[in-house]
Amino acid sequence: MKKILNDPNAYVDEMLDGLCIAHPELRRTGEDGRVIVRSRGAVAGKVGIVTGGGSGHLPVFLGYVGEGLLDACAVGNVFAGPRMSDCIEAMRAADGGAGVLQLYGNYGGDRMNFDMATEMLELEGMRVASVRVADDVASAPAAQREKRRGVAGLVLVYKAAGAKAASGASLDEVAALARRANDACRSIGVALTPCVVPESGKASFEIGENDVEFGMGIHGEPGIWRGALKTADALADEMLAHVLPELALARGDRVAVLVNSLGATPAEELYILYRRVAQVLGERGIGIVRPLVGRYATSMEMAGASLSVMKLDDELEALLAAPAECPFWSVR
Amino acid sequence: MKKILNDPNAYVDEMLDGLCIAHPELRRTGEDGRVIVRSRGAVAGKVGIVTGGGSGHLPVFLGYVGEGLLDACAVGNVFAGPRMSDCIEAMRAADGGAGVLQLYGNYGGDRMNFDMATEMLELEGMRVASVRVADDVASAPAAQREKRRGVAGLVLVYKAAGAKAASGASLDEVAALARRANDACRSIGVALTPCVVPESGKASFEIGENDVEFGMGIHGEPGIWRGALKTADALADEMLAHVLPELALARGDRVAVLVNSLGATPAEELYILYRRVAQVLGERGIGIVRPLVGRYATSMEMAGASLSVMKLDDELEALLAAPAECPFWSVR
Numbered sequence: 001m002k003k004i005l006n007d008p009n010a011y012v013d014e015m016l017d018g019l020c021i022a023h024p025e026l027r028r029t030g031e032d033g034r035v036i037v038r039s040r041g042a043v044a045g046k047v048g049i050v051t052g053g054g055s056g057h058l059p060v061f062l063g064y065v066g067e068g069l070l071d072a073c074a075v076g077n078v079f080a081g082p083r084m085s086d087c088i089e090a091m092r093a094a095d096g097g098a099g100v101l102q103l104y105g106n107y108g109g110d111r112m113n114f115d116m117a118t119e120m121l122e123l124e125g126m127r128v129a130s131v132r133v134a135d136d137v138a139s140a141p142a143a144q145r146e147k148r149r150g151v152a153g154l155v156l157v158y159k160a161a162g163a164k165a166a167s168g169a170s171l172d173e174v175a176a177l178a179r180r181a182n183d184a185c186r187s188i189g190v191a192l193t194p195c196v197v198p199e200s201g202k203a204s205f206e207i208g209e210n211d212v213e214f215g216m217g218i219h220g221e222p223g224i225w226r227g228a229l230k231t232a233d234a235l236a237d238e239m240l241a242h243v244l245p246e247l248a249l250a251r252g253d254r255v256a257v258l259v260n261s262l263g264a265t266p267a268e269e270l271y272i273l274y275r276r277v278a279q280v281l282g283e284r285g286i287g288i289v290r291p292l293v294g295r296y297a298t299s300m301e302m303a304g305a306s307l308s309v310m311k312l313d314d315e316l317e318a319l320l321a322a323p324a325e326c327p328f329w330s331v332r
Numbered sequence: 333m334k335k336i337l338n339d340p341n342a343y344v345d346e347m348l349d350g351l352c353i354a355h356p357e358l359r360r361t362g363e364d365g366r367v368i369v370r371s372r373g374a375v376a377g378k379v380g381i382v383t384g385g386g387s388g389h390l391p392v393f394l395g396y397v398g399e400g401l402l403d404a405c406a407v408g409n410v411f412a413g414p415r416m417s418d419c420i421e422a423m424r425a426a427d428g429g430a431g432v433l434q435l436y437g438n439y440g441g442d443r444m445n446f447d448m449a450t451e452m453l454e455l456e457g458m459r460v461a462s463v464r465v466a467d468d469v470a471s472a473p474a475a476q477r478e479k480r481r482g483v484a485g486l487v488l489v490y491k492a493a494g495a496k497a498a499s500g501a502s503l504d505e506v507a508a509l510a511r512r513a514n515d516a517c518r519s520i521g522v523a524l525t526p527c528v529v530p531e532s533g534k535a536s537f538e539i540g541e542n543d544v545e546f547g548m549g550i551h552g553e554p555g556i557w558r559g560a561l562k563t564a565d566a567l568a569d570e571m572l573a574h575v576l577p578e579l580a581l582a583r584g585d586r587v588a589v590l591v592n593s594l595g596a597t598p599a600e601e602l603y604i605l606y607r608r609v610a611q612v613l614g615e616r617g618i619g620i621v622r623p624l625v626g627r628y629a630t631s632m633e634m635a636g637a638s639l640s641v642m643k644l645d646d647e648l649e650a651l652l653a654a655p656a657e658c659p660f661w662s663v664r
Contacts, residue, residue, distance in 0.1 A: 002524040002525065002542070002544070002561055002635060003601060004522075004524070004561075004564045004567065004597060004601040004602075004604060004605060004637060005563070005564050005601060005604055006563045006564050006565050006604065011600065011604070014564075014603075014604045014607055015600045015601075015603045015604055015607075016603075017603075017607045018602075018603030018604055018605070018606040018607030018610070018625070019603045019625075021606065021607060021610045022603065022606050022610070022623045022625050055600065056598075056600065058598065058599040058600055059599070063599075190336075192334040192336070193334065195598075210334070212334070229334055229336075231337070231338045232336045232337050232338050232346075233338050235336065263596065263598055264595065264596035264633045264635070265336060265633065266388075266390065266527075266595055266630060266632040266633055267390040267391070267395075267627075267630075267660075268343065268347045268387065268388065268390055268632060269335060269336040269337060269347075270336075270350075271346075271347045271348075271349075271350030271351045271354065272336060272337055272338065272343070272346045272347055272350055273336060273350070274350040274353065274354050275346055275347075275349045275350030275353060278350070278353045278354070291354045293350070293351075293354050294660075295599075295627070298598060298599075300598040300600060301596045301597065301598055301635060303334060303596070303633060305336060328599075328626075330662040330664070332662070332664070
């Protein structure tokens with residue numbers, strides 16, 4: 001695997017520099033520039049939403065800082081959580097006086113740092129709520145949902161919570177909505193090839209020439225099974241079989257669907273997958289609203305894809321349709 | 333290289349099905365559904381713009397059918413040109429009575445079929461103009477510009493011509509604008525890994541573990557040199573050294589810049605490249621307007637990147653900024 005870079009240890013900072021030059025609506029702040037905020041600053045009276053996580057997943061996490069979405073992001077090294085000091089800085093930058101929602105993927109290191117940041121800032125009088133997205137059904141059984149990792153479903157939760165905050169809702173209301181969006185969302189991924197973490201120069205995992213790992217996490221965390229690559233339709237069917245049951249969908253229900261490339265897998269193949277997903281949901285009488293097919297949460301050049309499904313109610317549907325704008329996504 | 337698909341021979345048609353289900357503003361038409369048109373049909377009185385080309389390059393070509401962009405696209409198999417009958421069908425579908433501009437990348441097979449389609453339809457009284465985009469500086473010397481291939485610069489020309497047509501300009505005016513945009517645009521690519529053409533199951537080319545091919549085309553056409561992969565900054569400098577001279581830029585000039593992934597190369601690395609491009613242009617006093625960094629013209633899972641630069645005048649700048657909307661891109 002080959003990468004276009006200069007110094008591997010400068011990968012993240014040079015990426016952040018390029019991103020903020022290309023998108024002047026974002027800027028770097030914090031001690032080492034590892035916090036991405038909106039250039040126009042916090043919105044007075046609006047609940048601020050902060051996220052954070054390792055680099056290497058663009059557009060996740062920092063790419064969703066924008067209008068109708070997030071206010072700030074604490075940025076770690078590739079596949080490594082952000083520092084506590086940057087979580088604090090992100091929260092300060094996002095605070096418009098109406099409190100701050102921490103909204104991030106459920107990973108132990110991120111949680112520890114965000115929790116410590118909360119303790120610090122609550123002492124200063126900031127109102128803080130926290131929701132950890134845990135949509136990856138492959139990462140723990142349903143009975144232990146709190147142990148599941150956050151993957152691409154995070155994007156749908158960002159969108160819903162961002163729109164709720166933009167509507168002028170209170171911190172409690174935005175946090176409750178984010179929790180409800182998370183409860184309504186399930187994801188699963190399949191990985192075909194690893195990616196290379198620049199700082200280590202090593203592949204994130206190893207996998208045979210013709211194999212797929214079903215249920216693998218976005219950092220190469222072990223999945224459910226590993227074996228010969230199946231057809232797109234068989235993969236889609238099996239992904240749906242893991243994602244749908246907990247959502248208890250009935251004929252007439254509506255869902256948001258995200259078919260996401262982990263990086264190298266091209267759009268062409270996402271549409272082949274989506275074709276089957278739409279077919280199966282259609283046969284069950286389930287309506288797909290505003291499907292997303294593309295690269296929304298990646299692992300650099302990893303080949304593979306994930307499927308996220310969110311069960312909608314009227315409010316979630318309206319929030320997903322509300323206008324939003326960030327460097328990687330535009331909803332109108 | 334692994335691909336998510338069912339029958340390799342159904343790759344294109346299943347992709348088109350999925351795409352049109354996900355984006356109901358597009359639909360398949362033509363004898364075998366190999367023409368993509370806007371569902372709402374041709375716009376009466378507007379110059380229609382048609383394109384065409386092989387599959388495997390999403391969002392190019394068909395992905396740019398949309399508001400303020402293209403009206404129809406004739407779709408070939410992966411890396412294979414569209415049939416003449418589909419070129420004809422695309423032109424008929426795009427014709428709103430004000431004539432049709434054929435706007436496509438300069439490849440021999442595509443040209444032959446579009447030229448034959450023109451002869452047929454002119455006999456029926458359709459007014460047709462044709463502009464072939466030839467932005468790839470690596471594919472022929474400046475003295476033989478008409479032999480150069482079209483690569484990612486096509487996207488900028490689509491955008492400018494699409495906005496011109498949407499403004500109500502005549503066929504002659506839209507064609508002249510498209511020619512001017514093409515004349516103002518230069519591109520070059522670097523390839524790090526091949527992709528697999530599904531129908532053949534074979535890699536598009538072979539390249540050593542640590543090598544890059546500088547100037548390679550999007551189907552694996554030979555480039556300028558092959559050797560050890562350089563740093564991102566060195567690649568950017570060399571790409572600029574090939575792209576800039578023919579544009580004769582002076583301090584105070586403005587350009588559009590597109591840093592494009594050929595597929596697997598992640599957004600992170602595009603921003604590292606863009607950082608250097610912006611640095612060099614900034615030092616020369618050249619202003620970058622609305623930079624594009626992302627996947628705009630790919631070769632499925634090929635790793636690599638391309639750089640396109642278009643020298644702007646006031647009209648081109650305004651046309652690139654005009655509202656547009658297609659499944660892969662939104663300008664507002």
